[in-house]
Amino acid sequence: MSLIETIQNKYNEFSAVAGNGLLGNMRAKAFEHYNKLGIPTSKNEEWKYTRITPLTNKNFELHTTAVLPSKEVLNDIRLQAECAAELFFINGVFVKEISSFDKDALVVLSLNEAAESEYKNYVQQHLNQSSKYMKDGLHALNAAFVANGLFVLVKKNKALQKPVFIYHLTDTNNDNVFVQPRTLFVVEENAQVQLIELYKNNGLQESFTNEVIEIVVQQNARFEYYKVQDENENCHHVGTTHVQQVGKCFTHCVTITLNGGTVRNNINMILEAPNNEGHLYGLYIINGKTHVDNHSIVDNIEPNCFSNEFYKGIMDGNSTGVFNGKIFVRQDAQKTNAYQSNKNILMSDTASVNAKPQLEIFADDVKCSHGCTVGQLDEDALFYLRARGLDEKQAKAFLLHAFAADILEQVKPEALHTYLEKKIDERLNVDAL
């Protein structure tokens, strides 16, 4: 049975169990929307270079309850670092029993619970705000199955010293799985937090993740976000990270893709209060047949906002990259400063990248810049290093490290930085060359 058929079969059954209320309404509307639009094809301009339909025609199971993995498996995916929370999604379902968190600073509930709790307002106001920007059927499909998602709130004035981890585990030992994690993450006034999302796979079958995480950042808060993808080639991923900066605040988001099948990362940074500041970084180091599409939207709505976006890619083998960066500067957003840059290195003749910056500016007093480069490693630099005794492979590794370092240094949590540095080391020395 194709995934498309499975979705139709599962929806009613699932919705009946999940109940009505706030989320029920949302599911119904979203499902209707999904049915109208279907899965985006390459005819959709936003999906021109990333083909999803071959996946949705395949057989994927849609699990709505989680089978808990063994302790060993869980331990294996953990970073073993000090943290403020470890939250687990197993096959797209948030599992509270195995999650732990600092209760003094955090509220952690399932979305179902949150919709009935004192935090109901947050759910009402912010859940699915991303649909204003993401109008395709796949995004709606996530909302159509919303229930067992995650709600996290970082309490007012709490500055967390250790990161919050969200682990996503896809278990593909028994079948191909389609999973849809959903998170609403609220950072209240004056709070500070580092959020790390890590994706891991266990099993040899295929997985297809369709994730949405929405983040609300309030006045004077500071939010850092790290999305790290290092699954195998059988793991496909479409994810939307929607960051809404509702008060004057600071955000810093880094997306790192080291492997995967077909990967699409949407990230939206909505600067809806004056004087907002946001940074977006990305690094993709891919080979084989991996496809990585980074789609970003920076929306400047109010005056005096600053945004900086910097993505880098190293592509080898037959891998393909896409960078699509949209910057909107709305009419009231005078004195906007918005910068964007994308740099790519192609290591083989068969790797390719499509880079497309898009600026839509409706205010007159703004500073915007964008630039894309695609090239090979610098021959003179290679020769210099070889003339000192490094072989070609070592020389390339040094130059690639240096290239990646700009982004890697934006990874602030020490444990994650060390982990990534090691991973990238391995990749650049052994695989990519």
Add this chain to the structure above:
Amino acid sequence: MLEIKNLHAQIEDKKILNGIDLQINAGEVHAIMGPNGSGKSTLASVLAGRKDYEVTEGSVEFDGVDLLEMAPEERAREGLFLAFQYPIEIPGVSTTNFLKTAVNEVRKHRGLESLDAVSFLKLMKERMKLVKIDQSLTSRSLNEGFSGGEKKRNEIFQMAMLEPKLAILDETDSGLDIDALRIVADGVNTLKRKDNAVLLITHYQRLLDYIIPDFVHVLYKGRIVKSGGKELALELEEKGYDFIKQEVAEEV
């Protein structure tokens, strides 16, 4: 140690080296002088293995083996070192950083054990002192934002670390202040042994006051048109290249 015979090289269709003969033995210091554009750096690049240049004729033997067949890193490991006329900048890679790999590759090639972090740092410190280069420089991105003189000194520092058999210094003296010139020259002299050799490419007699050459050659239009002892450099300093150009013209 190095034997160049009838070496011709070109880039695209432009002939640059037109039959160079040069023999350098262990323990010797040679200087090559010559007008701008005569092919000095090209010769150095061909010897180091830059692949932009095509060798169309001739041969080069380095300790009895065909140098031209070797990859650049093999030449370096065999003990050839080129201090570049224009050392490039490599953002994100520090000297300390890549030099550890380089030194250990060279050692491996020579059948020596590789240095651990501690012994490497010790060697670094010692050689840094020799060329009076500061650690802040070697731990910065290679040559990025270095002054002209700092770049040159960093080249000599790397030479000191790699202990080559044959060091080719392409205008290392250009851009050095008087003190730095002396430091670099002292460094070269300290590292000079009976079993290694130096090829200096320079425009100025000044350097040759400190590093006394055994032979001076004049390269002109891609050929060595005159060779002599250290007094040839003095003569050139005094008279310029006109008399040599004239001699060449008369020969034709």
